Amino acid sequence: MIKVDLYCDMGESFGNYVCGMDADVAPHISSANVACGFHASDPLVMEKTVALCAKNGVSIGAHPGFPDLVGFGRRQMQVSADELRAMVVYQVGALKAFCEAAGARLRHVKPHGAMYNMAGKDEQMARAICEGVYAVDPSLILLGLSGSKLIAAAKKVGLRTAKEVFADRAYEEDGSLVARTKPGAMITDEEEAIARVVSMVKNHIVKTITGKEIELAADSICLHGDSPKTVRFAEKISAVLKAAGVTIAPMAEVIG
Numbered sequence: 571m572i573k574v575d576l577y578c579d580m581g582e583s584f585g586n587y588v589c590g591m592d593a594d595v596a597p598h599i600s601s602a603n604v605a606c607g608f609h610a611s612d613p614l615v616m617e618k619t620v621a622l623c624a625k626n627g628v629s630i631g632a633h634p635g636f637p638d639l640v641g642f643g644r645r646q647m648q649v650s651a652d653e654l655r656a657m658v659v660y661q662v663g664a665l666k667a668f669c670e671a672a673g674a675r676l677r678h679v680k681p682h683g684a685m686y687n688m689a690g691k692d693e694q695m696a697r698a699i700c701e702g703v704y705a706v707d708p709s710l711i712l713l714g715l716s717g718s719k720l721i722a723a724a725k726k727v728g729l730r731t732a733k734e735v736f737a738d739r740a741y742e743e744d745g746s747l748v749a750r751t752k753p754g755a756m757i758t759d760e761e762e763a764i765a766r767v768v769s770m771v772k773n774h775i776v777k778t779i780t781g782k783e784i785e786l787a788a789d790s791i792c793l794h795g796d797s798p799k800t801v802r803f804a805e806k807i808s809a810v811l812k813a814a815g816v817t818i819a820p821m822a823e824v825i826g
Contacts, residue, residue, distance in 0.1 A: 574771050575732065575790035575821040576808060577601035578800060579633060579682075581619030582610040591801050592619060596626040598804035600820045601790065603680050603713075606661035609635030609643025616668050624674045629820035631713065634661035635682030643683035644750070651698040654685075658702030666706060678732065678821055679703045680713035681720070689720050690746065696723035704729055711821055716786040717745045732789040732821050735770045737763045737803060739794075740779045745786060748779050763803060764810050767791055771816055789824050 580596075581604040582589040589610065596602070604619050605611035611619075623630045634657065635643030649657070658681075666676045681689055681699055689695040696719040703710050704727050714720035716733040724731045738757045740748040748755040757763045770776050770788045777783050791807065793800050808818055 571817060572771065572815065573817045573819045573824045574788060574811065575601050575629075575824050576793070576804065576811075576818050577603060577629075577631070577790055577821070578793040578804065579603045579605070580623070581605045581615050581633075583615050584610055584612050584639065592622055594801045595793070595804050596622055596628055598801070598808050599628055599793070600818050601629040601631060601678070603631045603633035603682070604665055605682070606632055606634050606665050608637045608657065608661055609639065609641075609682050613664075613668075616665060617672075620665070620668045620672050620674055624672055629677045629822065630665075630669055630674055631678035631680055631711075631821075632662040632665040632676060633680055633682045634658050635685050638684075643685065646684045646688060651694055654695060654698040655702040655705075658699050659705055662703060662706045662710075676707065676710065678711035678713050680734070686714075686720070687747065689723075690715050690718035693719050693723065696720045697727070700724045700727040700729055703727075711825065713790060713821070715745065715747070716788070730825060732825050733787040734790040734792050735767070735776065735786060735788040736792045737767050737807060738799075739792075741776055741784065741786075743778050743780055743782050743784060745784060752779075754779055758799065760799065760802060760806060764807055767807050768810060768814060771811065772814065790821055 580602040669676045712724035712729045
């Protein structure tokens with residue numbers, strides 16, 4: 571039996587600014603990455619998002635990013651390894667506290683935006699992030715791109731890992747994501763996104779932006795919370811995978 575996690579980024583609102591459709595997407599996913607206050611969110615939003623996940627039986631993960639509210643954490647920052655590790659401890663620790671206060675449990679961590687993309691190719695950054703996660707809770711799962719430096723670093727540090735694929739992002743031939751500044755970086759056609767997901771989950775293959783097919787592993791499928799089609803994608807992807815004999819399950823259950 572094939573099992574895969576289907577998750578969405580959540581808790582990205584801030585004060586009076588609403589981002590995403592968290593309440594609508596929650597019933598259709600098995601896990602969530604919850605923003606921790608640096609690239610998005612605030613303490614009240616974090617608290618409410620944890621409660622929403624707990625109510626819907628959604629496994630909770632921390633989504634730490636660079637301190638860049640204006641740029642939504644998608645702009646690169648040059649920081650030392652010690653500073654990066656401390657950023658991760660600060661954010662993951664904060665969300666873990668909200669989980670414990672709600673009687674829930676934090677299950678995984680996935681770096682956000684520029685932090686994620688940079689660490690995927692930078693061994694020192696990847697190591698610092700994983701050390702920060704391990705310091706908060708060694709039982710946490712590190713979610714990263716298949717074949718990235720993050721996955722390799724997590725294994726060296728002693729963290730369990732889960733490999734993710736993206737339903738709504740295009741891939742380069744080296745397995746990295748196409749930069750958002752490039753045409754075709756986002757997959758907006760529902761049928762195309764769904765076909766790609768089925769191929770990645772069942773066949774471990776995806777067609778890159780150049781047309782070349784590459785192999786990748788798929789423990790978890792990512793949906794971006796700030797996409798206008800997130801709910802629709804979640805509904806259809808979940809239905810199609812189940813019809814294809816794939817079980818949607820929380821990340822910890824998928825990797826065992």
